[in-house]
Amino acid sequence: MSDRYRFGPFELDASEHSLQVEGRPVALTKRAFDTLLYLVRHPGRLVTRDELIAAVWGDTIVEEGNLHWTISAVRKALAQESEESRIETVRGLGYRFLGPVEAVGEAPAKATPESALPHRRSRWWLATGLAALLIAGLIWTLVGWLDSAV
Template sequence: MNPTPTTGPPDAPRRILVIDDDPTVAEIVCRYLVAAGFVVDQARDGHSGLAQAEAQRPDLVVLDRMLPVLDGIEVCRRIKAAWAIPVIMLTALNQEEDRIDGLEAGADDYLAKPFSPRELVLRVQSVLRRTVPEPAHGEAVAAGPFALDLGAHEVRMHGEPLVLTSREFDLLAHLIGHPHRALSREELLKSVWGWDFGDLSTVTVHVRRLREKIERDPTNPRLLKTVWGVGYRFDPEPLAAAQPGGHETGALR
């Protein structure tokens, strides 16, 4: 059974945490969500699921009701008490009281097994649209010489429009959101592209293309630097330092 991608999430990939102790169900659910463009993490029990929710703060949790040790109802209650994370609950029980128990625990939606994986993907997308607001037009992020309008998907550099592809914009936005931090190509592939595995040269090519547009000398980058043996680091400069005649600090290429 091959997953058919449906209408995917917004350009910035959403992170979904799947908590299910049934390896067959979990594998199918994860495969369909990845095919739909989401970044997916997995936990096999309630305790590890709560730990991952705390560490990763996913955009949504797909939660099995019948979990060992700590059941899904209690996991849902704890998630809702701690964070504003939407939850879709899965269950093998199709009784009205079980559905009500899940909704009373705070679940945003409920799906009884057996279910269509495609329907689950549609439910995930629907819940995210209802509960996770998209960036409004005019919401701006600034760093160094850059000003990003996340809603309009526009970027200016030194006040001038900078023409980027959608993926270059996503890459720059992610880098600006994680300044002065060494990011591996694997991490960028997962966070920006939403791929758990793939050709890492995809990241290398996009970094090179982005450098050609934002660096005065792409062969001697000052903003988007290579950290040898690790990956890349974005170091936004003060605007004055990036202008001609500005003082240049030492750069790790």
């Protein structure tokens, strides 16, 4: 299953947990994002309320009002950027994502700046230095204790 989806002016990236419209981020709560992702992964298919609740909330007991509120939040976020409604309510049954969805390949790898890479050599020297100080301190304490015992 793809991690990125494009529909209309939107791009949804599951691995980055982000929704963008023309490169600008669209704010969604975690539940709203997960709800949209599930619907986008099943475009044109009726997704029952029970199926959606199980997919997004898992074993948590959820009132239908929470699902309605979440769907409303998703619709509101999408409506700010597009005139057309993308989520259809099938009264008494569930929801359907409308419109074509294109699964996009893997997200391009982000270049990691050299400064963000771990400095393993520096860490190794730091660990070795701290170990040497600890051993020297123990020896010094032991020698001092033996001298006072004699």
